Amino acid sequence: MKTPQKILSLLSGAALLASSALSAQDVSTTPVGYVTVTVSGGSVASPASTFFSLPLTSSSEDTGSLTALSSSTLTNTNASWESGDFAGAAPYFVEITSGDASGSIFKITANDSDTLTLDTLGLDLTALVSVGATYRVFPGDTLRSVLGDDTNNVTGGASPNDDVDVVYILSGTTWNAYYYNTSAGNWRKGAVPVSQDNLAIAPHSAIIYSRVGADDIEYVFPGSVPMESYQPVISATGFTSIASYF
Numbered sequence: 125m126k127t128p129q130k131i132l133s134l135l136s137g138a139a140l141l142a143s144s145a146l147s148a149q150d151v152s153t154t155p156v157g158y159v160t161v162t163v164s165g166g167s168v169a170s171p172a173s174t175f176f177s178l179p180l181t182s183s184s185e186d187t188g189s190l191t192a193l194s195s196s197t198l199t200n201t202n203a204s205w206e207s208g209d210f211a212g213a214a215p216y217f218v219e220i221t222s223g224d225a226s227g228s229i230f231k232i233t234a235n236d237s238d239t240l241t242l243d244t245l246g247l248d249l250t251a252l253v254s255v256g257a258t259y260r261v262f263p264g265d266t267l268r269s270v271l272g273d274d275t276n277n278v279t280g281g282a283s284p285n286d287d288v289d290v291v292y293i294l295s296g297t298t299w300n301a302y303y304y305n306t307s308a309g310n311w312r313k314g315a316v317p318v319s320q321d322n323l324a325i326a327p328h329s330a331i332i333y334s335r336v337g338a339d340d341i342e343y344v345f346p347g348s349v350p351m352e353s354y355q356p357v358i359s360a361t362g363f364t365s366i367a368s369y370f
Contacts, residue, residue, distance in 0.1 A: 180347025215324035227355035246360030280304030296362035330365035
């Protein structure tokens with residue numbers, strides 16, 4: 125699989141939406157709508173690179189106020205969660221919705237009845253968030269839920285050495301490459317024979333789609349329109365992709 129030649133020149137503007145459209149449905153509560161992204165068709169000789177992000181999120185499944193926190197955990201003693209509810213195969217995220225850190229989003233890695241453990245990207249939550257700040261928990265997107273499979277016109281193959289579409293997602297300091305394996309029926313990272321269908325894709329993070337298929341692919345991503353100003357969390361341990369905010 126070849127790295128798109130335009131990656132370096134476009135990293136500074138990564139995650140620009142190819143196209144978008146909003147359909148407001150209810151302004152008395154959190155507005156919902158959709159974003160349309162067109163992945164441009166290319167060829168094996170000249171793959172087309174499309175850069176986009178996911179500016180809308182799923183609706184909240186839980187909200188509340190923080191009663192305590194540590195460098196990597198948030199606690200609400202009034203919560204009554206089931207342990208592990210937010211840390212299974214499907215990813216969950218928490219967004220701070222008030223205070224200095226309002227608009228910051230973190231992936232949940234574990235939870236018990238009243239405490240969320242987060243992937244803080246090397247940051248100390250006590251320096252960012254204050255007790256009393258409000259939050260919302262919402263389900264996140266995955267590689268499979270965002271891009272689908274070969275029934276969605278994704279050009280896959282039996283191995284990464286075939287003429288396949290390649291999707292690049294930033295992890296730390298590396299742009300990992302993924303393709304759809306038609307034999308196994310799931311997304312793979314290179315030649316590693318492990319499904320990456322449930323790979324979490326954080327809101328606002330960059331997705332680079334390098335397409336060899338000739339036809340354009342149109343994706344429609346529904347979700348809730350952000351009610352807070354987006355505050356990107358800058359990783360202390362790697363690179364950070366910053367999207368153009370909705």
